[in-house]
Amino acid sequence: MRIKKLVAPVLMATLVLAGCAPAENNTPEPVETSTAAVDQNQDQAEVTTLLDAVEASYQLWLANGMTEEVTSSGDEYILTYQPGEEFIAGLYNVGLDDIIPIEQPELFTVYSAWMMLQDDETVVVEGDNQLSLSNESYGNFTVFIENGLIVSGEEASGAWTGVFRYEPDRAILALLDKALG
Numbered sequence: 001m002r003i004k005k006l007v008a009p010v011l012m013a014t015l016v017l018a019g020c021a022p023a024e025n026n027t028p029e030p031v032e033t034s035t036a037a038v039d040q041n042q043d044q045a046e047v048t049t050l051l052d053a054v055e056a057s058y059q060l061w062l063a064n065g066m067t068e069e070v071t072s073s074g075d076e077y078i079l080t081y082q083p084g085e086e087f088i089a090g091l092y093n094v095g096l097d098d099i100i101p102i103e104q105p106e107l108f109t110v111y112s113a114w115m116m117l118q119d120d121e122t123v124v125v126e127g128d129n130q131l132s133l134s135n136e137s138y139g140n141f142t143v144f145i146e147n148g149l150i151v152s153g154e155e156a157s158g159a160w161t162g163v164f165r166y167e168p169d170r171a172i173l174a175l176l177d178k179a180l181g
Contacts, residue, residue, distance in 0.1 A: 050126050050129075050130075050131045050145055051117065051124075051126075051131070052148070053131075053145045053148050053149060053150060054110075054113050054114055054117055054131065054143070054150065055114065055117075056148055056149060057110045057113070057114070057149045057150040057166075058110055058111065058113075058114035060149065060166045061081075061108065061110045061111060061166065062083065063083065064083070064166045064167055064168075065080070065081045065082040065083050065166070065167060065168040066080070066081055066108060066110060066164060066165065066166055066167070066168070067079070067080040067081075067164070067165045067167060067168060067169040067172070068080075068108060068109060068162045068163070068164050069162060069163050069164075070160055070161070070162035071160065071161050071162070072159060072160035073159070073160075075093060075094075075095055076093075076094040076095060077091060077092065077093055077094065078090075078091075078092040078094065078169055078172050079091050079092075079102065079107060079108065080092070080168050080169040080172045080173060081105075081108065081168060082168035082173055087103060087105055088101055088102070088103060088176075089101070089102040089103075089105075089107070089108070090102065090172050090173055090175065090176035091107070092172045092175065092176075099172065099175045099176050099179050100179075101176060101179070101180060109141065109143060109150065109153040109162060109164065110143075110150050110164065112138075112141075113131070113133060113141075113143050113150065113153075116133045116135055116138065117133075119135060119138075121135055121136070121137065122134065122135040122138075123135070127142075129144060129145050129146065130142050130143065130144050130145065131143050131145065132156070134156070139155065139156075140155065140156035140157075141153055141154060141155045141156060142154055142156065149166070150164060151163065151164055152164060
């Protein structure tokens with residue numbers, strides 16, 4: 001089965017380590033799709049397939065925000081986002097005690113998985129509570145699903161691994177606000 005993606009989360013480590021500046025601002029908007037979106041008030045058991053879990057996770061990311069705790073190239077990062085008028089997330093390097101603003105929603109694994117499912121060139125392999133996504137242009141990673149939501153992920157070669165919460169990290173966002181002045 002082939003599906004879509006815009007940019008793989010493996011770029012997070014590349015952008016951070018390369019010191020790239022954030023790109024233009026993109027504010028994701030909720031979208032109606034053919035897969036069943038799970039309303040926050042609905043029982044997660046209504047999610048019937050792994051592909052539905054990606055849609056449900058994306059919609060919850062849009063509504064609640066998210067925190068990803070990622071290990072990449074031996075460094076620990078916390079990427080966090082709170083929904084607002086414009087998209088801005090904080091990428092905190094735990095070892096360096098440093099934070100940078102991020103304007104690329106595709107650095108979030110859930111967003112990237114959802115985008116990959118929009119691309120016919122993406123190869124999707126469903127496993128036992130996991131979904132592997134591969135696209136020559138954007139990378140390869142696997143997301144792990146529990147209770148109808150993506151809860152963790154890893155890059156195919158092990159370049160990064162992460163665990164996810166569907167809530168912003170208030171302490172990291174306070175650091176971001178302070179850094180932005």
